[in-house]
Amino acid sequence: MIKFIKNFRKDEAGAVTVDWVVLTAAVVGLAIAAYTAIETNANTLITAAGGAVAAENDF
Numbered sequence: 001m002i003k004f005i006k007n008f009r010k011d012e013a014g015a016v017t018v019d020w021v022v023l024t025a026a027v028v029g030l031a032i033a034a035y036t037a038i039e040t041n042a043n044t045l046i047t048a049a050g051g052a053v054a055a056e057n058d059f
Helices: 002-010 015-056
Strands: none
Touching: none
16 A cells, blocks of 8 residues: 555656646636626727717717
8 A cells, every 4th residue: 555655646647637727727717807807898988989979969
């Protein structure tokens, strides 16, 4: 049993997979944050533009 535990600790075969999972989760998190920021600012801009167009009354 001790030999199995020592071999398990030395084995690094899954370490790269864990790194990729962490990096992928970070990229997805950043993408969600960027999407939220862009969506909020776009909605504000659309509302302002709609208000400006409605205020003209040139039709």
